Amino acid sequence: MAYYDGKKLANEGLLSVAQLCAMAALKAPQMTGTTEVKVEILTGEDLDPLIEVLGILGQDNTVCYGDNKTLQSCKDKGTVPVVMLIGGIGLGNSGLDWDCGACGFATCKEHDAYLAVEREKPPDFTRPSAFGTPGPVCVWKAIDVGMAMDWAAATAFQHNIENRAMASVGVISQALGYLATSEVSIGICLGPCEPEVYYNRPSLKEQYDKELVVNYMMRAFPTHFMGFPGTGDPRMKYSAEWETDARYVRVAKREEVAQEKKEAGMARVMQLIMETRAKIAERAASEA
Numbered sequence: 001m002a003y004y005d006g007k008k009l010a011n012e013g014l015l016s017v018a019q020l021c022a023m024a025a026l027k028a029p030q031m032t033g034t035t036e037v038k039v040e041i042l043t044g045e046d047l048d049p050l051i052e053v054l055g056i057l058g059q060d061n062t063v064c065y066g067d068n069k070t071l072q073s074c075k076d077k078g079t080v081p082v083v084m085l086i087g088g089i090g091l092g093n094s095g096l097d098w099d100c101g102a103c104g105f106a107t108c109k110e111h112d113a114y115l116a117v118e119r120e121k122p123p124d125f126t127r128p129s130a131f132g133t134p135g136p137v138c139v140w141k142a143i144d145v146g147m148a149m150d151w152a153a154a155t156a157f158q159h160n161i162e163n164r165a166m167a168s169v170g171v172i173s174q175a176l177g178y179l180a181t182s183e184v185s186i187g188i189c190l191g192p193c194e195p196e197v198y199y200n201r202p203s204l205k206e207q208y209d210k211e212l213v214v215n216y217m218m219r220a221f222p223t224h225f226m227g228f229p230g231t232g233d234p235r236m237k238y239s240a241e242w243e244t245d246a247r248y249v250r251v252a253k254r255e256e257v258a259q260e261k262k263e264a265g266m267a268r269v270m271q272l273i274m275e276t277r278a279k280i281a282e283r284a285a286s287e288a
Helices: 006-012 014-027 044-057 062-076 108-119 139-158 167-176 210-220 259-287
Strands: 036-042 082-089 163-166 182-190
Touching: 006 014, 014 036, 014 082, 014 139, 014 182, 036 044, 036 139, 044 062, 044 167, 044 259, 062 167, 082 139, 082 167, 139 163, 139 182, 163 167, 167 182, 167 259
Parallel strands: none
Antiparallel strands: 036 082, 082 182, 163 182
């Protein structure tokens, strides 16, 4: 006879489901039939630098802030998810000669010529493209990677596993050294075995007051808060005083976090990138 804690046993089974999700991703149909899909799986302490970088970037980015708080909450409770990374190799040069124009260029040849110039440029770490998903890529091949992600997520759903695809997790993981040579990267968090971890975000319940929530919704869906746009100067219904104290739609530069704090944060990000990449290289050498 044996006794098992059901919740603990369920969360220990996440890696088995991740294996099935990987099988599904690699089996997924493709539009081109030529895209090489790459899958890597992170567990346990390998998520620590990812969570820390999300926290640093979250000081100036609402999405990263929410993802950090969610994953940190899981870690604090001892139920970190399994992260499945899905990427695509060779998405830049289509090799198709379909000349569909979906990438913005009239022909595949023009796209490939532009790509050759862009990829020769040194990384600009003030731009997100330096940290992963450099672009440009063939849209059809990007769809191939998207279908692989869909099949993986569907497999998780079929096994009743809480999951969410996160671009933030994919891009940061690639910056840390995972999914090497991939040109599109998505991270799918599998588990923990709880309801609505990523869609209701219970870990954020005490993080926002009403004003912050309203401001977030206003930025996410500005048209829902606008008066009649027409050709006039639409007011924003920012609060109950929107009629007596009018505010209007304007284009403006965003407010940046304090420069010293931002520089210190990015220095720590670069340190984590170098440390994690060294660890990955050491692991690969030991397994060779």
